[in-house]
Amino acid sequence: MPEVQTNKPGGKVAGFDCDTLVVGGGISGLAAALTLKRKGVDVRLLESRGYLGGAVRTVRDQGYLLEFGPNSLMVRPEDELREALVELGLSDRILPASPLSRNRYVVKGGSLFPVPMSLPSFFRTPLLSWQGRMSILREWRVPPKNDGQEETLSHFVRRRLGEEPLQYFIDPFVKGVYASHPDLLSVEAAFPLLARLEQEHGGLIRGGIRTYLKRRKTESAVFRGMFSFEGGMSVLAEAIGAKLGQDVGTSVDVIKYTRLEDGFRVALMYDETEYYMTSRNLILATSAGQAADLLGGDADGPSAELNAIPYAPVTIAYAGFSKEQVTHPLDGFGLLCPSVENRKILGVVFSSSLFPGRAPDGKVLLTVFVGGMTGQKIANAFDEDLERIVLKELAELLGTGGKPEFFRIHRWEKAIPQYVLGHNEAVRTIRKKLPPGLSLAGNYLDGISLARAYASGVRAAEEIVASGRRLPA
Numbered sequence: 251m252p253e254v255q256t257n258k259p260g261g262k263v264a265g266f267d268c269d270t271l272v273v274g275g276g277i278s279g280l281a282a283a284l285t286l287k288r289k290g291v292d293v294r295l296l297e298s299r300g301y302l303g304g305a306v307r308t309v310r311d312q313g314y315l316l317e318f319g320p321n322s323l324m325v326r327p328e329d330e331l332r333e334a335l336v337e338l339g340l341s342d343r344i345l346p347a348s349p350l351s352r353n354r355y356v357v358k359g360g361s362l363f364p365v366p367m368s369l370p371s372f373f374r375t376p377l378l379s380w381q382g383r384m385s386i387l388r389e390w391r392v393p394p395k396n397d398g399q400e401e402t403l404s405h406f407v408r409r410r411l412g413e414e415p416l417q418y419f420i421d422p423f424v425k426g427v428y429a430s431h432p433d434l435l436s437v438e439a440a441f442p443l444l445a446r447l448e449q450e451h452g453g454l455i456r457g458g459i460r461t462y463l464k465r466r467k468t469e470s471a472v473f474r475g476m477f478s479f480e481g482g483m484s485v486l487a488e489a490i491g492a493k494l495g496q497d498v499g500t501s502v503d504v505i506k507y508t509r510l511e512d513g514f515r516v517a518l519m520y521d522e523t524e525y526y527m528t529s530r531n532l533i534l535a536t537s538a539g540q541a542a543d544l545l546g547g548d549a550d551g552p553s554a555e556l557n558a559i560p561y562a563p564v565t566i567a568y569a570g571f572s573k574e575q576v577t578h579p580l581d582g583f584g585l586l587c588p589s590v591e592n593r594k595i596l597g598v599v600f601s602s603s604l605f606p607g608r609a610p611d612g613k614v615l616l617t618v619f620v621g622g623m624t625g626q627k628i629a630n631a632f633d634e635d636l637e638r639i640v641l642k643e644l645a646e647l648l649g650t651g652g653k654p655e656f657f658r659i660h661r662w663e664k665a666i667p668q669y670v671l672g673h674n675e676a677v678r679t680i681r682k683k684l685p686p687g688l689s690l691a692g693n694y695l696d697g698i699s700l701a702r703a704y705a706s707g708v709r710a711a712e713e714i715v716a717s718g719r720r721l722p723a
């Protein structure tokens with residue numbers, strides 16, 4: 251195993267190969283390992299793929315820079331990831347999103363309209379009728395719900411804002427973030443901020459204004475708004491990987507776990523050979539389903555609850571055109587398609603407008619998202635069918651003409667965990683069922699954004715440290 255030392259020089263620590271073993275080299279596992287290493291814990295990380303980053307993956311192909319996973323990142327002042335970016339020396343490599351990205355288009359009747367971002371545009375937008383506008387303005391008079399019952403996002407939005415804002419603002423936003431539908435998600439679990447604005451401030455408008463004013467005071471100039479890195483999002487994973495150095499092993503698949511009296515033993519496959527490794531503590535930083543598989547043999551463990559967390563499939567098509575082939579100015583972040591519009595795609599990111607260097611000179615890159623919870627069939631369509639569907643949608647919505655000079659598809663069978671009704675309760679049960687020394691990290695626990703996935707890794711590491719189950723150095 252050239253890339254990871256199972257035994258540090260000087261031999262095993264108190265009979266174990268390491269103090270804490272992290273399984274999974276996505277952003278949550280990297281966060282856990284980095285946090286532990288900073289605290290002086292003897293930690294190793296194993297990742298089954300040949301690269302670090304998991305969903306975070308940047309690929310260069312024929313002069314285009316493709317993001318297979320997140321295309322950008324946002325951090326709030328309180329996010330652990332923000333501190334890590336500074337410590338990793340990445341603040342200098344930040345690439346802020348173009349100011350154009352404030353423009354976000356929503357499809358209505360086959361045409362694109364920008365989401366209103368100011369009061370005058372709110373009163374002019376064709377995305378809402380006058381009734382729709384009035385139902386939003388009346389929101390501040392809607393009393394908070396106090397029955398303690400969990401609500402779907404659509405129920406919450408209908409109750410507070412009305413049907414039209416649900417259809418043309420919230421539904422497309424949910425497609426863009428969760429690849430889902432507002433009927434399927436729990437407002438408390440998937441959008442805790444919305445639930446808090448209602449509970450703490452009495453409403454969304456009131457709470458939104460107060461939060462915005464407070465945030466403006468604490469926002470830093472460097473981390474304002476959305477950003478990526480020169481070189482793409484993989485820069486983040488590579489920077490953490492470099493800090494972890496020899497303590498990381500890639501192309502190592504953890505296939506089995508066994509509880510020992512005071513620790514854990516895992517079986518792993520590397521280069522078609524089976525190895526074993528023991529640790530005092532274990533962090534599983536995988537998807538919920540992968541954690542369920544590993545814990546499957548443990549009758550008292552949370553496998554059933556982990557397996558019950560649904561994931562949306564997402565297929566991504568990358569299309570590169572010459573600028574002259576596209577009639578739309580692509581002056582924005584991208585477009586989203588509300589469910590009521592019955593389009594075949596979820597949305598499009600105008601990648602080459604968002605960040606420089608995403609397409610060769612004179613070309614544009616469009617990143618098209620397909621599938622999600624309500625489009626499982628189309629997510630699984632054959633490549634040729636998918637290409638035909640995507641190009642037809644692009645021609646209708648953005649006026650692209652002819653064949654693209656570049657076309658590539660990437661598929662995520664299980665892209666985004668779904669925070670459905672009962673999710674928070676399920677996560678509490680999962681955590682309760684974990685044996686001492688075992689922690690979980692991942693985007694199905696504390697939020698799906700990169701910043702929240704990172705926070706889940708920090709939390710798992712801190713749980714281990716707080717448990718006091720440390721091995722002598």
Ligand SMILES: Cc1cc2nc3c(=O)[nH]c(=O)nc-3n(C[C@H](O)[C@H](O)[C@H](O)COP(=O)(O)OP(=O)(O)OC[C@H]3O[C@@H](n4cnc5c(N)ncnc54)[C@H](O)[C@@H]3O)c2cc1C
Pocket residue numbers: 273274275276277278279296297298299303304305306318319320321322323324502503504505535536537540544564662665666691692693694698699700701703
């Ligand atoms: C298409 C897409 C677009 C996104 N866009 C954005 C965005 O724009 N902004 C944003 O903030 N977030 C975005 N996200 C969400 C964000 O990228 C993810 O939530 C986050 O990267 C997940 O990190 P993770 O560590 O929880 O999981 P993962 O990245 O899935 O990492 C888990 C890792 O565990 C490894 N693993 C699993 N089982 C084993 C095993 N048995 N042995 C060894 N290794 C194992 C896997 O190979 C994987 O690398 C997007 C996600 C996707 C899929």
